[in-house]
Amino acid sequence: MCHLQLRTLVFAAWVVGYVAFLLSVRRMWTGKYVRSPLVRSLFSNMASEGDAAAADTQEWYRCSPDLLAESMRPLFVQSHLDSDTKAFLKRSVEKSGWLFTQLYHSLVSTVLSPLVSRTSINGFLGRGSMFVFSAAQLQQLLQIEPEWRAERLLDLGAGDGGVTEVMGTHFKEVYATEVSPPMKWHLQRRNYKVLGIDEWQHTGFHYDVISCLNLLDRCNDPLHLLREIKRSLVPNTGRLILAAVLPFQPYVEVGGQWQRPAEHLKIKGKTWEEQVTNLSDEVFRRVGLEVEAVTRLPYLCEGDMYNDYYVLDDAVFVLKASEKSEESAQ
Numbered sequence: 533m534c535h536l537q538l539r540t541l542v543f544a545a546w547v548v549g550y551v552a553f554l555l556s557v558r559r560m561w562t563g564k565y566v567r568s569p570l571v572r573s574l575f576s577n578m579a580s581e582g583d584a585a586a587a588d589t590q591e592w593y594r595c596s597p598d599l600l601a602e603s604m605r606p607l608f609v610q611s612h613l614d615s616d617t618k619a620f621l622k623r624s625v626e627k628s629g630w631l632f633t634q635l636y637h638s639l640v641s642t643v644l645s646p647l648v649s650r651t652s653i654n655g656f657l658g659r660g661s662m663f664v665f666s667a668a669q670l671q672q673l674l675q676i677e678p679e680w681r682a683e684r685l686l687d688l689g690a691g692d693g694g695v696t697e698v699m700g701t702h703f704k705e706v707y708a709t710e711v712s713p714p715m716k717w718h719l720q721r722r723n724y725k726v727l728g729i730d731e732w733q734h735t736g737f738h739y740d741v742i743s744c745l746n747l748l749d750r751c752n753d754p755l756h757l758l759r760e761i762k763r764s765l766v767p768n769t770g771r772l773i774l775a776a777v778l779p780f781q782p783y784v785e786v787g788g789q790w791q792r793p794a795e796h797l798k799i800k801g802k803t804w805e806e807q808v809t810n811l812s813d814e815v816f817r818r819v820g821l822e823v824e825a826v827t828r829l830p831y832l833c834e835g836d837m838y839n840d841y842y843v844l845d846d847a848v849f850v851l852k853a854s855e856k857s858e859e860s861a862q
Contacts, residue, residue, distance in 0.1 A: 589613050592830035592843065599805035604812060609673055609827040616666030617832070624834045624841040661694045663832040664745050664775055665848060670698060673825050673850050674741075674771065682740035686732055686764070688757075689747040692718040699743060699773075700724070707732065707739070738766040745775040746831060746846070749782040752793045758819040762853050772821065772851040777831055777844045778807045804828060808847050816851060825850040 593612055597605045671678060683704055687696040690708035692715055700706040708724045709732055710716050719726050727735070742761050748754045761772055780799040783790040797815060801807040812823045831846040 589830075592845075593828055595828050596803075596805055599803055601809040601813070604809055604823065604826065607823055607825055609825050611665075611669055611672070611827045611829055614666050614668055616668070617663065617830075620663040620832060621841060624832070628835045628840045661692055661834050662746075664695050664846065665698065665829055667698050667701070669827070669829065670773075673773070673827060673848065675825075676702070684737065684739045684741075686727075686739040686742045687724075688732070688742065688744045688761075689750070690719055690724070691715055693722045693724060695743075695745060696724060697722065699741070703740070733760045733764055738770060739764055740766050740769065741771050741773060743773040745773070746777055748774065748776050748797075749780055750784060751782075752784050753795045754782070754793070754797055755795055755815070755819055758816070758821065762820055765853060767853075770853070771824070773848065774851055775829075775831065775846045775848045776811065778804050778847050779845075780807060780811075804845060804847065811847070811849075816849075817854070820854045821851045822854040823849055824852050 590613070593610065595608055595610070597608055600608060665673070667678070671680075674680075680702055681704065682702060684707065685696075685699055685703040685705070686707045686709075687693075687699065688709050690696045690710050693708065696706065696708055696719070706724045707727055708719050709727050709729050710719060711729060716726050742765060744757070744761060748757070751757050764770075765772065778799075780797065782793050782796060784793045799807050799815070800810045808826060812826075816823060826847060826849045829846045829848050831844040833842040835841040
């Protein structure tokens with residue numbers, strides 16, 4: 533009995549100490565010297581001028597067309613910070629300020645991280661939503677009108693379905709894949725048809741659009757995946773929307789640990805533009821896909837008690853099956 537009480541006291545002391553530590557870190561990160569001036573200026577501008585944005589955010593969308601291959605230059609679509617993106621950032625900042633929620637999330641993540649993947653932890657906690665593109669940015673990329681409709685969408689690695697929802701309004705049927713059980717639950721709650729990772733290729737029908745958003749660098753066999761996607765698109769009119777974080781750094785999460793994929797794509801180039809060109813010439817062409825449009829967008833993720841949000845550089849492509857055969861493309 534005494535031993536049990538001692539263990540309980542030790543655990544309680546650890547929790548109190550852990551919370552005190554997080555509170556001290558929170559004060560440090562929210563202090564005037566460390567808290568992001570970009571975030572403060574961005575949202576103060578938004579409050580005073582609805583469409584004003586901090587200058588630094590324009591770097592999220594900047595491209596130097598001269599650094600792209602000549603064949604890629606006319607395919608680049610310039611994107612901008614829009615109202616949907618601002619709304620996501622505003623929500624992220626607000627949620628980051630929910631102190632006790634963030635303390636709870638941090639505690640649960642610390643306890644579960646040795647046992648469960650980060651994706652599943654986020655799904656369980658209902659946090660870490662992603663933002664890749666707005667409805668207007670998607671329509672601009674696909675060159676479609678808001679009322680455009682097609683039969684089937686497949687979103688590979690759909691997460692909690694937040695980005696799927698942006699695309700799904702244009703389709704009669706929405707299918708999704710996800711390996712994380714909590715994320716599958718979120719997708720099912722949204723009434724999406726969740727398919728197994730070895731099932732979507734063998735349904736007996738094709739998809740008008742397949743999205744593969746920030747999955748290529750977390751896939752064990754990326755070239756095999758791209759070939760399966762190509763075979764699963766509606767002939768001639770089917771399109772692949774693919775987002776890739778650049779610089780390209782492929783890792784696969786296995787049992788909470790990160791390791792190199794079996795098929796390691798080495799994307800050449802030091803700049804965003806050079807890597808976009810290399811992806812087009814050395815990866816997509818290799819599997820019989822060609823670029824129809826490409827843009828630069830921020831890959832945004834909800835933050836935590838340390839950061840209001842997280843951002844990575846994305847290249848978002850619209851791809852179609854090449855008229856050339858895969859063998860001749862190689």
